[in-house]
Amino acid sequence: MIQIENLTFEYGAGGFRLRIPEFALGYRDRVAIVGPSGSGKTTLLNLIAGLLTADTGRIAVAGTEVSALSDAARRRFRAAQIGFVFQDFALLDYLSARQNILYPYRITPALTLDDAARDRTETLAAACGIADKLERHPSALSQGEQQRVAICRALVTQPKLILSDEATGNLDPESKARILDLLFAQASEVGAAVLAVTHDHELLPRFERVLDFAQFREGTAT
Numbered sequence: 001m002i003q004i005e006n007l008t009f010e011y012g013a014g015g016f017r018l019r020i021p022e023f024a025l026g027y028r029d030r031v032a033i034v035g036p037s038g039s040g041k042t043t044l045l046n047l048i049a050g051l052l053t054a055d056t057g058r059i060a061v062a063g064t065e066v067s068a069l070s071d072a073a074r075r076r077f078r079a080a081q082i083g084f085v086f087q088d089f090a091l092l093d094y095l096s097a098r099q100n101i102l103y104p105y106r107i108t109p110a111l112t113l114d115d116a117a118r119d120r121t122e123t124l125a126a127a128c129g130i131a132d133k134l135e136r137h138p139s140a141l142s143q144g145e146q147q148r149v150a151i152c153r154a155l156v157t158q159p160k161l162i163l164s165d166e167a168t169g170n171l172d173p174e175s176k177a178r179i180l181d182l183l184f185a186q187a188s189e190v191g192a193a194v195l196a197v198t199h200d201h202e203l204l205p206r207f208e209r210v211l212d213f214a215q216f217r218e219g220t221a222t
Protein backbone atom coordinates (compact mmCIF):
# COMPACT_ATOMS: atom_id res chain seq x y z
CA MET A 1 0.00 0.00 0.00
CA ILE A 2 2.89 2.37 0.81
CA GLN A 3 6.41 2.14 -0.55
CA ILE A 4 9.05 4.64 0.46
CA GLU A 5 12.58 4.69 -0.92
CA ASN A 6 15.37 7.14 -0.14
CA LEU A 7 12.99 9.80 1.11
CA THR A 8 14.40 13.12 2.23
CA PHE A 9 12.48 16.20 3.25
CA GLU A 10 13.59 19.46 4.83
CA TYR A 11 11.50 22.39 6.14
CA GLY A 12 13.59 25.02 4.30
CA ALA A 13 17.37 25.23 4.36
CA GLY A 14 18.67 24.34 7.82
CA GLY A 15 15.22 23.30 9.05
CA PHE A 16 14.22 19.93 10.44
CA ARG A 17 15.34 17.17 8.07
CA LEU A 18 13.71 13.77 7.71
CA ARG A 19 15.48 10.91 5.96
CA ILE A 20 13.88 7.50 5.54
CA PRO A 21 15.86 5.08 3.35
CA GLU A 22 13.12 2.49 3.17
CA PHE A 23 9.65 1.80 4.52
CA ALA A 24 6.88 -0.43 3.26
CA LEU A 25 3.32 -0.88 4.45
CA GLY A 26 1.35 -3.78 2.99
CA TYR A 27 -2.35 -3.82 2.16
CA ARG A 28 -4.23 -4.57 5.41
CA ASP A 29 -1.11 -3.92 7.56
CA ARG A 30 -1.56 -2.22 10.92
CA VAL A 31 1.54 -0.31 11.88
CA ALA A 32 2.06 2.09 14.79
CA ILE A 33 4.52 4.98 14.66
CA VAL A 34 6.13 6.00 17.93
CA GLY A 35 8.96 8.38 18.72
CA PRO A 36 9.93 11.52 20.55
CA SER A 37 8.05 14.77 20.08
CA GLY A 38 9.48 16.61 17.07
CA SER A 39 11.03 13.52 15.48
CA GLY A 40 9.01 13.86 12.27
CA LYS A 41 6.03 11.53 12.70
CA THR A 42 3.43 14.06 11.54
CA THR A 43 5.76 15.16 8.76
CA LEU A 44 5.86 11.60 7.42
CA LEU A 45 2.07 11.28 7.45
CA ASN A 46 1.79 14.60 5.61
CA LEU A 47 4.31 13.40 3.00
CA ILE A 48 2.39 10.15 2.49
CA ALA A 49 -0.88 12.07 2.12
CA GLY A 50 0.73 14.46 -0.36
CA LEU A 51 0.21 17.48 1.90
CA LEU A 52 3.99 17.95 1.78
CA THR A 53 6.26 17.05 -1.13
CA ALA A 54 9.48 15.09 -0.69
CA ASP A 55 12.75 16.75 -1.74
CA THR A 56 14.17 13.48 -3.04
CA GLY A 57 13.17 9.85 -3.16
CA ARG A 58 9.94 8.05 -3.89
CA ILE A 59 6.64 7.65 -2.08
CA ALA A 60 4.11 5.41 -3.76
CA VAL A 61 0.63 4.92 -2.33
CA ALA A 62 -1.46 2.14 -3.88
CA GLY A 63 0.99 2.11 -6.78
CA THR A 64 0.65 5.84 -7.45
CA GLU A 65 3.62 8.13 -6.98
CA VAL A 66 1.98 10.89 -4.97
CA SER A 67 4.61 13.57 -5.60
CA ALA A 68 4.28 13.14 -9.38
CA LEU A 69 0.62 14.21 -9.32
CA SER A 70 -0.58 17.76 -9.90
CA ASP A 71 -2.05 19.56 -6.87
CA ALA A 72 -5.60 18.92 -8.05
CA ALA A 73 -4.93 15.26 -8.85
CA ARG A 74 -3.26 14.82 -5.47
CA ARG A 75 -6.31 16.29 -3.71
CA ARG A 76 -8.60 13.91 -5.61
CA PHE A 77 -6.32 10.97 -4.89
CA ARG A 78 -6.18 11.81 -1.18
CA ALA A 79 -9.93 12.21 -0.88
CA ALA A 80 -10.63 8.94 -2.68
CA GLN A 81 -7.92 6.74 -1.15
CA ILE A 82 -6.88 8.12 2.22
CA GLY A 83 -8.70 8.75 5.49
CA PHE A 84 -6.62 11.12 7.60
CA VAL A 85 -7.31 11.80 11.28
CA PHE A 86 -5.35 14.99 11.91
CA GLN A 87 -3.66 15.69 15.23
CA ASP A 88 -5.53 19.02 15.50
CA PHE A 89 -8.73 17.47 14.00
CA ALA A 90 -8.92 20.15 11.23
CA LEU A 91 -12.70 20.55 11.62
CA LEU A 92 -14.54 23.49 10.07
CA ASP A 93 -16.53 25.41 12.64
CA TYR A 94 -19.02 26.90 10.17
CA LEU A 95 -20.21 23.35 9.50
CA SER A 96 -22.09 21.01 11.84
CA ALA A 97 -20.49 17.76 12.98
CA ARG A 98 -22.54 15.89 10.36
CA GLN A 99 -21.47 18.30 7.60
CA ASN A 100 -17.85 17.96 8.72
CA ILE A 101 -18.08 14.18 8.52
CA LEU A 102 -19.55 14.40 5.02
CA TYR A 103 -17.11 17.13 3.92
CA PRO A 104 -15.00 14.82 1.68
CA TYR A 105 -18.10 14.42 -0.51
CA ARG A 106 -18.42 18.20 -0.92
CA ILE A 107 -14.92 18.67 -2.19
CA THR A 108 -14.47 15.51 -4.25
CA PRO A 109 -16.63 15.18 -7.37
CA ALA A 110 -15.56 11.54 -7.71
CA LEU A 111 -17.27 10.72 -4.41
CA THR A 112 -21.05 10.44 -4.55
CA LEU A 113 -23.01 11.51 -1.52
CA ASP A 114 -25.66 8.81 -1.51
CA ASP A 115 -27.89 7.18 1.09
CA ALA A 116 -25.16 4.66 1.90
CA ALA A 117 -22.77 7.48 2.87
CA ARG A 118 -25.49 9.11 4.99
CA ASP A 119 -26.21 5.77 6.67
CA ARG A 120 -22.50 5.25 7.34
CA THR A 121 -22.39 8.67 9.01
CA GLU A 122 -25.12 7.57 11.42
CA THR A 123 -23.52 4.19 12.05
CA LEU A 124 -20.05 5.62 12.64
CA ALA A 125 -21.36 8.40 14.88
CA ALA A 126 -23.28 5.85 16.95
CA ALA A 127 -20.20 3.61 17.22
CA CYS A 128 -18.16 6.64 18.35
CA GLY A 129 -20.80 7.74 20.86
CA ILE A 130 -21.62 11.08 19.18
CA ALA A 131 -24.93 10.18 17.49
CA ASP A 132 -26.76 12.87 19.48
CA LYS A 133 -24.15 15.55 18.67
CA LEU A 134 -24.31 15.53 14.89
CA GLU A 135 -26.11 18.87 14.53
CA ARG A 136 -23.67 20.69 16.82
CA HIS A 137 -20.78 22.75 15.55
CA PRO A 138 -17.23 21.84 16.62
CA SER A 139 -16.91 24.77 19.04
CA ALA A 140 -19.84 23.32 21.01
CA LEU A 141 -18.15 19.93 21.34
CA SER A 142 -15.52 18.72 23.79
CA GLN A 143 -12.00 17.91 22.51
CA GLY A 144 -12.76 14.20 22.70
CA GLU A 145 -16.02 14.66 20.79
CA GLN A 146 -14.26 16.74 18.12
CA GLN A 147 -11.70 13.99 17.80
CA ARG A 148 -14.44 11.44 17.25
CA VAL A 149 -16.01 13.64 14.54
CA ALA A 150 -12.59 13.72 12.85
CA ILE A 151 -12.40 9.94 13.06
CA CYS A 152 -15.87 9.53 11.51
CA ARG A 153 -14.85 11.88 8.67
CA ALA A 154 -11.73 9.82 8.00
CA LEU A 155 -13.71 6.58 7.83
CA VAL A 156 -16.91 7.60 6.05
CA THR A 157 -15.42 7.30 2.54
CA GLN A 158 -14.18 3.76 3.30
CA PRO A 159 -10.58 4.62 2.37
CA LYS A 160 -7.97 1.98 1.56
CA LEU A 161 -5.41 3.74 3.74
CA ILE A 162 -6.13 5.19 7.17
CA LEU A 163 -3.55 7.64 8.50
CA SER A 164 -4.09 8.51 12.11
CA ASP A 165 -2.16 11.17 14.01
CA GLU A 166 -2.85 10.59 17.69
CA ALA A 167 -6.46 9.70 16.92
CA THR A 168 -7.06 8.60 20.48
CA GLY A 169 -4.96 11.24 22.23
CA ASN A 170 -7.81 13.14 23.84
CA LEU A 171 -9.87 10.17 24.92
CA ASP A 172 -10.20 8.24 28.17
CA PRO A 173 -8.69 4.72 28.23
CA GLU A 174 -12.01 2.97 27.58
CA SER A 175 -12.84 5.24 24.63
CA LYS A 176 -9.30 4.78 23.25
CA ALA A 177 -9.73 1.03 23.09
CA ARG A 178 -13.20 1.41 21.56
CA ILE A 179 -12.04 3.86 18.89
CA LEU A 180 -9.11 1.65 17.97
CA ASP A 181 -11.52 -1.31 17.71
CA LEU A 182 -13.63 0.82 15.37
CA LEU A 183 -10.65 1.88 13.24
CA PHE A 184 -9.52 -1.72 12.91
CA ALA A 185 -13.04 -3.04 12.24
CA GLN A 186 -13.54 -0.45 9.49
CA ALA A 187 -10.13 -1.25 8.07
CA SER A 188 -10.91 -4.99 7.99
CA GLU A 189 -14.29 -4.38 6.37
CA VAL A 190 -12.80 -2.60 3.37
CA GLY A 191 -9.34 -4.22 3.43
CA ALA A 192 -7.60 -1.00 4.43
CA ALA A 193 -4.13 -0.50 5.88
CA VAL A 194 -3.68 1.52 9.07
CA LEU A 195 -0.66 3.70 9.88
CA ALA A 196 -1.14 5.33 13.26
CA VAL A 197 1.03 7.71 15.25
CA THR A 198 0.51 7.09 18.93
CA HIS A 199 2.03 7.97 22.26
CA ASP A 200 -0.14 5.33 23.96
CA HIS A 201 2.28 2.50 24.55
CA GLU A 202 -0.45 0.31 26.01
CA LEU A 203 -2.07 0.26 22.55
CA LEU A 204 1.05 -1.02 20.77
CA PRO A 205 0.35 -4.75 21.23
CA ARG A 206 -2.73 -4.21 19.07
CA PHE A 207 -0.53 -3.42 16.06
CA GLU A 208 1.41 -5.90 13.94
CA ARG A 209 4.49 -3.70 13.75
CA VAL A 210 5.90 -0.60 15.39
CA LEU A 211 8.01 1.96 13.52
CA ASP A 212 10.16 3.79 16.06
CA PHE A 213 11.23 7.26 14.91
CA ALA A 214 14.02 7.32 17.49
CA GLN A 215 16.02 5.48 14.79
CA PHE A 216 15.77 8.42 12.39
CA ARG A 217 17.27 10.92 14.81
CA GLU A 218 20.77 11.18 13.42
CA GLY A 219 19.59 10.69 9.88
CA THR A 220 20.39 6.99 10.07
CA ALA A 221 17.73 4.43 9.61
CA THR A 222 17.09 0.90 8.57
Ligand SMILES: Nc1ncnc2c1ncn2[C@@H]1O[C@H](COP(=O)(O)OP(=O)(O)OP(=O)(O)O)[C@@H](O)[C@H]1O
Pocket residue numbers: 011015016035036037038039040041042043044087
Ligand atom coordinates in the same frame (compact mmCIF):
# COMPACT_ATOMS: atom_id res chain seq x y z
N1 LIG B 1 5.74 23.93 8.91
C1 LIG B 1 6.91 23.73 9.52
N2 LIG B 1 7.96 24.54 9.26
C2 LIG B 1 9.16 24.33 9.85
N3 LIG B 1 9.43 23.34 10.73
C3 LIG B 1 8.41 22.51 11.03
C4 LIG B 1 7.11 22.67 10.45
N4 LIG B 1 6.31 21.68 10.94
C5 LIG B 1 7.07 20.97 11.79
N5 LIG B 1 8.33 21.46 11.84
C6 LIG B 1 9.44 20.92 12.64
O1 LIG B 1 9.74 19.62 12.15
C7 LIG B 1 10.04 18.75 13.23
C8 LIG B 1 9.15 17.51 13.16
O2 LIG B 1 7.82 17.91 13.41
P1 LIG B 1 6.63 16.85 13.45
O3 LIG B 1 5.38 17.60 13.71
O4 LIG B 1 6.69 15.99 12.23
O5 LIG B 1 7.05 15.98 14.73
P2 LIG B 1 6.24 14.85 15.52
O6 LIG B 1 7.19 13.71 15.68
O7 LIG B 1 4.95 14.57 14.84
O8 LIG B 1 6.00 15.57 16.92
P3 LIG B 1 4.82 15.39 18.03
O9 LIG B 1 4.97 14.00 18.62
O10 LIG B 1 5.15 16.48 19.01
O11 LIG B 1 3.51 15.61 17.31
C9 LIG B 1 9.89 19.56 14.51
O12 LIG B 1 11.17 19.97 14.92
C10 LIG B 1 9.05 20.74 14.08
O13 LIG B 1 9.38 21.88 14.84
